[in-house]
Amino acid sequence: MLTAFLILWPALAALLVLLVKGQGAKKVAFGAALLELVVGVWAWVNFNPTLTSPQFLLNEPWVASAGIAFKVGMDGISLLMVLLTVFLVPLIILASFKNDYEKPSSFYALILFMQTGLVGVFTALDAFLFYFFWEVALIPIYFIAALWGGADRIRVTFKFFIYTVFGSLFMLAAFVYLYFQTPGTHSSEEVAFYQLVLDSGTQSWLFWFLFIAFAIKMPVFPFHTWQPDTYTEAPAAGTMLLSGIMLKMGIYGALRWLLPVVPLGVSQWADVALVLAIIGIIYGAIIAIRQHDMKRVVAFSSISHVGLIAAGLFTLNEQGLQGVMIQMLSHGVNVVGLFFIIDIIQRRIGTREIAAMGGITQNAPFMTVCFMVLMLGAVALPLTNGFVGEFLLLMGVFRYEAWMGAVAGITIILGAVYMLRMFQRVMFGEKNEITQAFTDLTFTEKAVLVPLVVMVFWIGLHPNTFLSISEPAILNLLEVIKR
Structure with missing residues (x-):
C-alpha cells in the first residue's frame, strides 16, 4: 500500500x-x-x-x-x-x-x-x-x-x-x-x-x-x-x-x-548506441560553449551530461550501471539548482543574456556560494556529487572500450570551459546599471537552494548511502541480461 x-x-x-x-x-x-x-x-x-x-x-x-x-x-x-x-x-x-x-x-x-x-x-x-x-x-x-x-x-x-x-x-x-x-x-x-x-x-x-x-x-x-x-x-x-x-x-x-x-539486441547494437551517446557528449558541450543565454547553456550541457549517462547504460558492467544510478541523482540536483539560479537572476534583472551581466557577486554573496557549489558539482569537482557519477561512468566506458572512455572523458574539460566561463561573466567583473541593484537570496530562495547544496556534498562525500541501495538490484539486473 x-x-x-x-x-x-x-x-x-x-x-x-x-x-x-x-x-x-x-x-x-x-x-x-x-x-x-x-x-x-x-x-x-x-x-x-x-x-x-x-x-x-x-x-x-x-x-x-x-x-x-x-x-x-x-x-x-x-x-x-x-x-x-x-x-x-x-x-x-x-x-x-x-x-x-x-x-x-x-x-x-x-x-x-x-x-x-x-x-x-x-x-x-x-x-x-x-x-x-x-x-x-x-x-x-x-x-x-x-x-x-x-x-x-x-x-x-x-x-x-x-x-x-x-x-x-x-x-x-x-x-x-x-x-x-x-x-x-x-x-x-x-x-x-x-x-x-x-x-x-x-x-x-x-x-x-x-x-x-x-x-x-x-x-x-x-x-x-x-x-x-x-x-x-x-x-x-x-x-x-x-x-x-x-x-x-x-x-x-x-x-x-x-x-x-532484448539482451541479444543490445549486444548487437551497443557499439552504435555508445557512439551516438559519445557524439552527444561532445556536441552538447561544444554548442553550450557557443551560447549567450544562460538557460540554453545549461540546456545543452544537459545533453552532454545525459550522453555520458547513456554511454554508461550500454557498458553492461557494474561500474557503468552504478554510475548511471548515482549520476541520475546528481544531475537532477545540479540541473534543478542551476535553472533556479537562472530564474532568480532573470526575475531580478529581466534578462538571461550573459553579456548583459557582471558584478552580481558584490551584492549577492550567499547566492554566489550556492551558484558556485552547484556549478562545481556540474563540472565534477572531486568531493562533489558530479565527480562520483562521472568517475564511475568513465570507468565503465573505459572498461568496455578504452578509446571510447578517452573520448567521453573530454566532457570534463569542455564542461569546465562553459560552466566556469558563464559563472565568471555573470558573477564577477564590474557592476552595470542593470546589476547594481541586485539583491541577495530571500528566505524562500535559500530554502530551495540550501537542501540542493547539501545534497551536492552528501552524494559527493558519502556516495555509498545511495550506491548501497541500488547495488543488489543492479547486480541482479546484470544476471538477467547475461542469462
Whole structure:
C-alpha cells in the first residue's frame, strides 16, 4: 500500500488544489508534496537493500482477462528514482512561489498530477501500466509549457509533443508484440517479458523500437532537437521538472525494459548506441560553449551530461550501471539548482543574456556560494556529487572500450570551459546599471537552494548511502541480461 499511496496521493492532492482559489493553491500543493516526501523517506528507512525482489508490492488485476495487472513495487533502482522525485517536487513548487502565474490552482495541480505519472513510471512492474504512466506524465508538462511558457511556446511545445508521442508509439508497438509472445493466456508483467526467449533478429528490431522511445526522452543525439527550445521556452518550474526528473524516465526505461528484455539486441547494437551517446557528449558541450543565454547553456550541457549517462547504460558492467544510478541523482540536483539560479537572476534583472551581466557577486554573496557549489558539482569537482557519477561512468566506458572512455572523458574539460566561463561573466567583473541593484537570496530562495547544496556534498562525500541501495538490484539486473 505504501507504493500505491506514493502514486495516488499527488493526484488526490491535485484535485484538492484545484478547489483552492488564488495564491493559497501553492501552499496546499507544497504541503501535499512535503507529505509525499515524508512517506518517501519512510519507504527508504523501511527498505531492505539486500533483497533484489520488489518491496512494498501491490498486485491487483487491472484487465484480468488480458493478463494486465496494476502491479507496482520498488527495488533499489526504483527507490532511488522515487526519492529523487519526492525530494525535488516540493523544492520546484517552493521555487515557483515568487512567480505570479495566472490560474495558480491549475498550475500547481498539474505539477502534482505529473508527480503521480513520474512515480508510477518508476514503480510500474507491468509493461502496459508503465506505458500508461509514461503518457500520464507527458500530459501535465505539455500544458505547463504551452500555457505558462515563453513567446514561442506553442510551436516549441507542439514539437516536443510530436517527438514524445512518436517515441511512445514505438514503445507501445514493442510492448504489444512482446505481450503476444508470452505463453498461455499472455501476460504483460515485467517478469514475463524477462523470461521470453527471442531470436537475435527479433531482438534486433525490438531494440530499435525501444531505444528510440527512450532515447527521445533522455534525449540522446540525434533525437535531442526538441530539448533546448523546450527547456528555454518552458516556465522555470516546467524546465526543472523536465530536466531534473522527466528525462530520467528515458534512462530508467532503458534500464528496466530495454537491457534485460532484448539482451541479444543490445549486444548487437551497443557499439552504435555508445557512439551516438559519445557524439552527444561532445556536441552538447561544444554548442553550450557557443551560447549567450544562460538557460540554453545549461540546456545543452544537459545533453552532454545525459550522453555520458547513456554511454554508461550500454557498458553492461557494474561500474557503468552504478554510475548511471548515482549520476541520475546528481544531475537532477545540479540541473534543478542551476535553472533556479537562472530564474532568480532573470526575475531580478529581466534578462538571461550573459553579456548583459557582471558584478552580481558584490551584492549577492550567499547566492554566489550556492551558484558556485552547484556549478562545481556540474563540472565534477572531486568531493562533489558530479565527480562520483562521472568517475564511475568513465570507468565503465573505459572498461568496455578504452578509446571510447578517452573520448567521453573530454566532457570534463569542455564542461569546465562553459560552466566556469558563464559563472565568471555573470558573477564577477564590474557592476552595470542593470546589476547594481541586485539583491541577495530571500528566505524562500535559500530554502530551495540550501537542501540542493547539501545534497551536492552528501552524494559527493558519502556516495555509498545511495550506491548501497541500488547495488543488489543492479547486480541482479546484470544476471538477467547475461542469462
